Amino acid sequence: MKPRIAISVGDLNGVGIEIALKSHKKISALCTPIYCINHYMLNQACELLDVEIPSDFEIFEVEGSFNIREGCVDKDSGRYSYDSFMSAVKLCEDKKADALVTMPIHKEAWMLAGLHYKGHTDLLRDYFKKDAIMMLGCEKMFVALYTEHIPLREVASQITKDKLLRFFLDLNRAIPNKKFAVLGLNPHAGDNGVLGNEEREIEAAIEEANFILKEELFFGAIVPDTAFTPHFRASHTHYVAMYHDQGLAPLKALYFDESINVSLNLPIVRTSVDHGTAFDIAYMGKANTLSYENALKCAIEFI
Template sequence: MKPRIAISIGDLNGVGIEIALKAHKEVLKLCTPIYCINSYMLNQACELLDVEVPTDFEIFEVEGSFNIREGCVDKDAGRYSYDSFLSAIKLCKNKKADAVVTLPIHKEAWMLAGLQYKGHTDMLRDYFKRDAIMMLGCDKMFVALYTEHIPLKDVASSMQYKKLKQFFLALHNSIPEEKVAVLGLNPHAGDNGVLGDEELRITKAIKSANKKIGFEQFIGPLVPDTAFTPHSREKFRYFVAMYHDQGLAPLKALYFDESINISLNLPIIRTSVDHGTAFDIAYMGKANTLSFENAIKSA
């Protein structure tokens, strides 16, 4: 039997529902998808896209309704995307699905809806009371993020030895026993304390984690501006970035269409597309399905 995958439909003012409909035939070859959306909202989206609802489009009814406004930030769309995600999590937790795959939400829409979370991973941490790790990439390169959706001014103070060590050990438990390149925070990886002392804490955490693991899995801290050169990517497939853009700018420059998002260190499997709601092309028939299909395959 094919695995059953609960699909969180994302922000209905964006490209998520178009991607789900476009990729449906391909997805059916890989799994039995359960789309967390009700018939009213699905029919409304299909009318806007001028497509028929597929006869084999299995849905899990998520309560609620609103008028879809293509490309708009909207609290109702934010709330519905949250409810869809929560429904998908519960299907997986209750063993009615084997994994969760998410389509993109809009963080501002969640804020307008009065939700406390900054995104999917934040919610998963709170729901399961586990330190979920956000890792993005594809088979050629994966980047795990030590800090994610926090202001840049708060990153340096987050460089704490105990937290870094716990992060490395949790990541070790979630990935193959491959070497992992750890980036420094500062230019030139601090130049031995000349440009900052955060690397001293990163080094201490790496040494301690490797000792507990029993082999030298984590290597670094590496100089950030040369960490993703072709030579470096020949040696490493897994990287740890200290903050969001440090890791995702090179990843998206190299593998934007095919990359996915994976949540590690959780009791369920959750993967996602590695892109946003793309409001600028919503309901225009231009959305690319590759990241979604890869997220399904990975799950």
């Protein structure tokens, strides 16, 4: 039996449904995808793309309808992307799907729809009452984010030994025995306190985590501006970044098309594309499917 994977279609004003249709034949060889969309919205999208619905395109009906507006931000598409996502989550909870793969949503569209979440991971964290961990990357390099969608000025106050220790232990529980290079916060990793003291909290948390785990699985704090050089990457594939852009700027510069997003430390398996709604190319037939296909393969591996 092939695994059953729930697919949330994302913002229908963007590229998600195009990617799903383009990749359907390829991914159907690996799993049974269940697309969380209704026939009315699917037919409308296919007409705009000038493609036919595949005969084996299994859908889970998500109520609601609106007129797709290619490349536009609106509350209706935001709400529908939320409903599609929550339908896919429920399929996993009810054991009708083995994992969940998400297409991109638009944060402003969610805000317009009255949804007070910054994205999928925030919603999952609140829904399951678990400290979900966001990790992004590909086979060549993965980056786990200690802080995610918060203003940069708030990052330093979040760097405490106790919070970091809990993060490291949760990360190890999700991916046992994986070694992580942990980035410092400050330039030169603080230069022994000359440029900041946050690294002392990081190093104390690393020391205690390794003691509890009885293995040197976390090390650092690593100087951030050399951590992604070819020489360092030759022997390190997994990182912990202290904030969003510290880890994702180098990751996307190196592996933008192939990277994915994985939500760890949750009761369900969830992976996602690592790109946005790409409104500028919506319904033009130009969307790249590689991130989605990698996300689906990763979801199957985690089942």
